[in-house]
Amino acid sequence: MKLWTLLFIALLPFAANAVEVGDTLAPWTLLDQYDQPYTFGNDAQILLVARSMDAAKIVNGALQDTPKTFLESRHAVFVADIQKMPAIIAKMFAVPAMRAYSYRVMLDRESRVVPRYSGDVDKVLMLKLHNGKVVSQAQFDSSESLRGALTQP
Template identity: 30%
Template sequence: MKKILLGALALLVVAAGVLFLLKGKDTYEGHTSSVSLSDGLNVGSTISYTLFDQFGKAHTLDDSIHTLILVFAKDTGHAVKAFLGAQSADYLTTHHAAFVADISPMPVVIRNTFALPDLKTQPYSVNLILDETIATSLKKGAKVDGITVVTLKNKQVEKVAYIENAEALKAMIEKEN
């Protein structure tokens, strides 16, 4: 019995090592993201960014975006994902909105093995924060345990709201357009 347990443990260690080697390389290495805020997520601040989505495509904030949906925690990210998954594929575009999710705390092997394959099944783009420095600059002045909805006009913050559920998210997105 002891040999069987040791053998199973050895197989588990080898399997974990192989998984790490296969999925432990950062697929976004060489992709340069950037975020600039003149005064954190506060009214009057100007924001600009270039972030990559789950497909590796760069997204630069432009004047057509009126609503930013920001999530910094796993639970709120899942709530927004569930809400957007129930909408039409062009919901964000139609409502001049962008979804930004902070996945910087996630280990690369977990991100590559579970998070990105799941996000790639979604018909909408998720602008990903992969760098902790970028996440820190966006969190400045933000409530990180809720869904942050930022209303923009020409990349300038007009309003910041913190919401808790899908109904409030829908109301905020559709009210702004």
């Protein structure tokens, strides 16, 4: 019985990782598709999180035909979890294809950042931030709705 209690207490922090309005997000550093580091911090105003290829396609559709500075001008950061992708596929095909994008993708290769932000696997999570604190959050299941949210002032 004591073993189960200790196990429950040890695993509790992992179960309670939902981000709430008012929470301050911890900084992290990931490499983008060009292997350039990016450190997430208080300057970011929007965080887009994709947990799956379907969610990443929503972001790609929303950003298609946008200027190269679209995300940067909005202080927006896009992070994609690619941990489930076979390493050889990522290295030989997926990441090189991402280099054609007009925007940066922070690649969570080991799934160490994306799990901090809960949400549906096939939807894009958008967190709006002010000084590192979450002021709102929404999920999107279409490129059109995400693009509309990104173009709002």
